Amino acid sequence: MGAVTSSMAAKFAFFPPNPPSYKLVVGEHTGKLLISDVPHRENVDVLKLCTKRGNEIVAMYVKNPSASLTVLYSHGNAADLGQMYELFTELSLHLCVNLMGYDYSGYGQSSGKPSEQNTYADIETVYRCLEEIYGAKEEDVILYGQSVGSGPTLDLATRLPRLRAVVLHSAIMSGLRVMYPVKRTYWFDIYKNVDKIPLVTCPVLIIHGTADEVVDCSHGKQLWELCKEKYEPLWLKGGNHCNLELYPEYLKHLKKFISAIEKLPNPSSGCQQSTDQPEPPRNSTDQREKSRPSIDQREKSRPSTDRREKSRASTDRREKSRKSTDRPEKARSSTDQPERARNSIDRFGDMMRSVGLCNIDCFKPTASGI
Template identity: 45%
Template structure:
């Protein structure tokens, strides 16, 4: 059976939540922007200006090395993108879809540190309604946003799919799975993934309802690239069972990283996080 009680089923069928309502309640918490994009006199180039809340940890030289721009989505929104050249001889570029309560400004220091340590360049973007991206947050916009980011990394920088690693964290796993189910890439990293919106809101849900949002569990089986799943065993936002289910459903998984004792927002603080990513890139991808 579906695992929901009779009263819960009655409630759902009498007034089912629309996907956007589930999405808004569970996922979208855009912060006040922590950065601005300032155009030069020609209007063709932007510079990246961070506020104190971005907590930038590096020098002006690293900040100047980050290229920022905006690109338009099929939904008519303009999303802000950044490309951080972290490693001069990097083979891979990571297309990173971040979590729900941060923007590019807050993530920029993390991207520099991560890319430098695992010898990868980082391309990232803000979802519609986040940072300086226009529009409103919605599930449909999420998919349009990553499509626009994908087009930019392919055309603006000429990076081929076999050199792109898709990385999604928390809500960022939703557009990552959607894109990975449609394109073959070098690899996919799913960090604290969710099965679907209903399964987060109603943990006993065993199937995907027609009004469910973010049905990643039904898409992951179409991913043909190698997948690394990362999840904290004490995740208080997206239960560890979601990571396990995603791992079991993906056709080409590598050894997952289950971080014992980690919650939703501190997996990166554990030493095995960086070590696993290094091995994944240097060894697992060579085998696959």
């Protein structure tokens, strides 16, 4: 039964570009992996990474020599690294961060088939690469999840107590809730973000368009209400599911968020630790390494974990909203001011118009039906 529901959910949720927008090529002089049909940049590494579920996924790492933080970006539906390449390099430049993006299993040139469990393994593999190859520390990482990418982003965030911050862009409460206005979580639902977000202890920024016809803005607002550490959200008036990057306020707000996050005390001091959910002490790199087996064994224990999350979520919803990192009143003012999609600063708008980011039909049933 579980396999049937997972298969059904996959038909609704996953739309890898077909054919992929890029190929992998080997540089003639360097012997390094490159993404085809995009400008070659010396500060971009292209990697193939093996996940614990046996898939080989493609990732790209954009280095910024002035960066103190690293963003791990999980992209939306019907997109792959060929389409996201320019956005990733521009975000790294303008936000002054290192940025790691990746293709889920079955997307782009990554092997395997898309599934909820595969995306969890995919993001774990990429996060581990950041730690082991690029020396990133948990307290200096920001997880960024767009649309479907909010699922693996929040799943990983619940298990990283010293994480610096989370950004949720056009995020979903759960896969089923995108299609039906259900009020409870069913066992066969996928990406139960509404139950997981109360367990995230770091600051969370929510970005959502008020005219989103794919994932209604109510998803973003409900997730924001359930955040423990709220940051001033960005409700882009008139924004839909796939064009938020074209609004000047998008980049301005992200810059403001990154600046605020950089000024916060380092989470390794313990000040970001949740008072409601005690975590095992992790005082050193060695202890973080020892904790990895619990991550690797997550798939075996996920059913019981989900039940615990469901229980905690029901308790957390009864709590009053905690203090925001920035005052919520400011957030409402940004909702009231209309924004129009127009050319943005620093070439950003012009660049984005040449990039296809997301399929407007994501989450809708396939033509063949189910």
